[in-house]
Amino acid sequence: MTSKTASLYDWVDERLGLSELAAFARHKQVPVHKQSFWYYWGGISLFLFLVQCFTGVLLLVYYRPGAEAYESVRQITFNMHFGWLIRSAHSWSANLMIFSILVHMFSVFFMKAYRKPREFGWLSGMALLGIASVFGFSGYLLPMDELSYFATKVGLEIPAAVPVVGPFIANLLRGGLQVNEFTVQRFFALHVVVLPALFLPLLGFHLWLVQRHGNAVPPSEEAKPLAERKAAPFFPNFLVKDLAMWLVSLNILALLASVFPWSLGKPADPLVPAPAGIHPEWYFMSPFEMLKILGNALPGEAGEIAGILFFTLGIVLWLLIPFYDTRKFAGSRARAAHYFGLLAVFALLATTVIGYWTIR
Amino acid sequence: MSEVLNLPHIVKEPAEPGEQRTRRAFLVAAGAAGLAYTAALAYPIYRYLASPQEMEAAASAVTEVTLKDAQKLPKGSVLMFKFGTAPGMLIHHEDGRWIAMTAVCTHLGCTVKYEADQDRIHCSCHGGVYNAYTGANVSGPPPRPLKLYKATVGDAGVNVSRA
Numbered sequence A: 001m002t003s004k005t006a007s008l009y010d011w012v013d014e015r016l017g018l019s020e021l022a023a024f025a026r027h028k029q030v031p032v033h034k035q036s037f038w039y040y041w042g043g044i045s046l047f048l049f050l051v052q053c054f055t056g057v058l059l060l061v062y063y064r065p066g067a068e069a070y071e072s073v074r075q076i077t078f079n080m081h082f083g084w085l086i087r088s089a090h091s092w093s094a095n096l097m098i099f100s101i102l103v104h105m106f107s108v109f110f111m112k113a114y115r116k117p118r119e120f121g122w123l124s125g126m127a128l129l130g131i132a133s134v135f136g137f138s139g140y141l142l143p144m145d146e147l148s149y150f151a152t153k154v155g156l157e158i159p160a161a162v163p164v165v166g167p168f169i170a171n172l173l174r175g176g177l178q179v180n181e182f183t184v185q186r187f188f189a190l191h192v193v194v195l196p197a198l199f200l201p202l203l204g205f206h207l208w209l210v211q212r213h214g215n216a217v218p219p220s221e222e223a224k225p226l227a228e229r230k231a232a233p234f235f236p237n238f239l240v241k242d243l244a245m246w247l248v249s250l251n252i253l254a255l256l257a258s259v260f261p262w263s264l265g266k267p268a269d270p271l272v273p274a275p276a277g278i279h280p281e282w283y284f285m286s287p288f289e290m291l292k293i294l295g296n297a298l299p300g301e302a303g304e305i306a307g308i309l310f311f312t313l314g315i316v317l318w319l320l321i322p323f324y325d326t327r328k329f330a331g332s333r334a335r336a337a338h339y340f341g342l343l344a345v346f347a348l349l350a351t352t353v354i355g356y357w358t359i360r
Numbered sequence B: 001m002s003e004v005l006n007l008p009h010i011v012k013e014p015a016e017p018g019e020q021r022t023r024r025a026f027l028v029a030a031g032a033a034g035l036a037y038t039a040a041l042a043y044p045i046y047r048y049l050a051s052p053q054e055m056e057a058a059a060s061a062v063t064e065v066t067l068k069d070a071q072k073l074p075k076g077s078v079l080m081f082k083f084g085t086a087p088g089m090l091i092h093h094e095d096g097r098w099i100a101m102t103a104v105c106t107h108l109g110c111t112v113k114y115e116a117d118q119d120r121i122h123c124s125c126h127g128g129v130y131n132a133y134t135g136a137n138v139s140g141p142p143p144r145p146l147k148l149y150k151a152t153v154g155d156a157g158v159n160v161s162r163a
Helices: A001-016 A018-027 A036-060 A066-080 A083-110 A121-140 A147-154 A166-174 A181-213 A235-261 A282-297 A303-320 A334-355 B003-007 B017-060
Strands: A029-032 A230-234 B064-068 B078-085 B087-091 B099-101 B113-115 B120-123 B128-131 B137-139 B148-153 B157-162
Touching: A001 A018, A018 A235, A029 A036, A029 A235, A036 A083, A036 A181, A036 A235, A036 B017, A066 A083, A066 A147, A066 A181, A083 A121, A083 A235, A083 A282, A083 A334, A083 B017, A121 A147, A121 A282, A166 A181, A282 A303, A282 A334, A303 A334, A303 B113, A334 B113, B064 B078, B087 B157, B099 B157
Parallel strands: none
Antiparallel strands: A029 A230, B064 B157, B078 B087, B087 B099, B099 B148, B113 B120, B120 B128, B128 B137, B148 B157
């Protein structure tokens, strides 16, 4: 460094504490072991979220909520240069983001990374997944085509099935008794203002926790003596690999978005019957199918209430896993948690496959 | 992205001259690839954001417009119309003359106003005044006159074209 740049650095450092940051980066270590691959998935999810912010703002430049929603998406898709690509990237990236968050969640689960002191990391991550799925649900309506119309109509039947307060909540979300321009307008407010306002601070908290506690190591590594464990510096070794994964993700996204552009259906029309073969997005397929199976076993309201109880119970158990499986070394609780995870993966995969199998 | 690819230059030991040359070549190639990649991302985004300008450019290429029934415009009054994308004004003077010109002030682009009682064109933004027959800038800040159009009165309307 020349003396001028050195003195400029000193000037900024004195005011912003850059050298503390640099020291922090120098000392940060990332464990290296057979399962290190799974450490990338949180970063990939973060990257795809950034892509969502960026492409979302680009769509916001031309999107008009309310009665003109469909027409504005049609303009974006067919009239604006590369509008189809921006929209396709936003849709694909949304799907990839949900996928990578799920991979991240299951890897955390099976590596037991939720154990003390990382309970808040687990809880905030689950909240982020919850918000991400509401992002997906609300964003799906915004083009206001046939598919989004029926998806929203059906999706809002789930809160409507909650006893006593359900219909009230569903009408509030819907902005009336029917899915119409009022629904789009409020889903838009939810999608671009309310959800980001909830998501961003929570994401900051989640990332801060990761910095505070560092990467968790799986039990197989924990069992080894300290001297046998390997680690690599975060900066630049892990960061370079992390960014390389971001580049890979971006390339996959660009390929999917341009080769398989997201389509736009016919405008939503409540008088037109639902199209054949209509089905939820893949990440809602499993709950949809489980509700269908339960509804067949227990017809009527009993089935609906049983379904909601079943989901609530499953999610609560899943959320509380750090408080159940607490012991550092393997025991019956650790094994039970592991089997619970396997059961969850199996149930999700099986119902998703059945769901796609039975589409007509 | 180029910085990402440049990062592994943390090798500290002094390099051989030949080695240095290949490293240099690698860094140049990586930088070029990074630039090409960034350009491939930036180009669609630029075109996307510039779409309305391009559409307007097509619209503003219009050279004439026919104002239907404008021949019925009473004397001492004005008709504001869109010429391409910008506002224009058609004035029917008390002496029967028809004058058409752009209505965009040459100072800072406000839409100007024809004042029949003083037979002048006035801009409310900064007090610019133009001659209502020639478009000449008479007083105030406007640096240039308003551009005149050719107005041809017919039975069905008034045709306005670039002079």
